[in-house]
Amino acid sequence: MQIFVRWFLRMSLVWLGVGMLLALIMVFDPARASMLRLAHAHALAAGFVSMMIFGVAYHVLPRFSGRPLESARLAMVHLWAANLGLAGIVAGWLSAGLLPGAWTWLHRGGAVAFALGAALFIYNIWKTLEAPKWNALQQR
Ligand code: HEM
Numbered sequence: 007m008q009i010f011v012r013w014f015l016r017m018s019l020v021w022l023g024v025g026m027l028l029a030l031i032m033v034f035d036p037a038r039a040s041m042l043r044l045a046h047a048h049a050l051a052a053g054f055v056s057m058m059i060f061g062v063a064y065h066v067l068p069r070f071s072g073r074p075l076e077s078a079r080l081a082m083v084h085l086w087a088a089n090l091g092l093a094g095i096v097a098g099w100l101s102a103g104l105l106p107g108a109w110t111w112l113h114r115g116g117a118v119a120f121a122l123g124a125a126l127f128i129y130n131i132w133k134t135l136e137a138p139k140w141n142a143l144q145q146r
């Protein structure tokens with residue numbers, strides 16, 4: 007298992023922990039729900055679910071496709087962009103009430119980082135799904 011696969015899967019579990027913690031705080035203290043809801047939703051949807059998909063996809067899709075991942079280096083950049091980006095987004099939402107100015111920039115920076123990471127994923131997997139060379143020759 008490549009290092010970025012292992013860490014996408016580990017970070018997915020970390021985000022599951024964060025999302026569930028925020029969920030439990032909302033369950034026991036509903037007055038805080040309006041402040042925590044979006045941080046909770048994204049820790050779980052963009053954190054737990056998406057990171058799990060990224061990790062599993064980077065491991066499994068090259069094998070389905072019969073060719074190596076196009077770029078391990080870009081996958082590593084994606085790992086950092088997605089996790090630092092999501093941390094910025096979630097921290098931005100959590101601190102929205104406290105530091106309105108900081109919120110905007112944490113949130114925007116995090117969103118751009120996460121989106122750039124997603125663009126790398128699209129490119130990397132798209133290229134990886136091209137038919138293996140021997141197969142293309144066979145089809146001619
Ligand atoms: C993958 C799992 C989950 C995802 C993707 C998810 C996503 C969401 C989303 C999108 C909302 C906002 C709903 C709205 O706008 O009305 C929400 C709210 C909420 N979720 Fe989750 N959730 C998950 C699991 C859980 C679990 C397991 C719990 C309980 C332990 C939970 C507790 C809550 C609570 C208390 C709210 C706030 C409701 C309110 O605004 O009063 N969530 N969640």
Ligand code: HEM
Pocket residue numbers: 043044047048051052055056092095116117120121
């Ligand atoms: C990390 C990049 C992302 C950013 C910057 C982002 C941003 C946002 C914003 C600004 C909203 C509207 C909040 C509002 O109503 O004021 C939203 C809502 C939502 N997003 Fe995301 N999002 C991201 C990723 C995702 C992903 C990957 C998923 C699902 C897999 C997702 C699921 C949702 C859901 C379900 C809602 C509705 C929550 C609610 O109304 O309570 N988001 N997002």
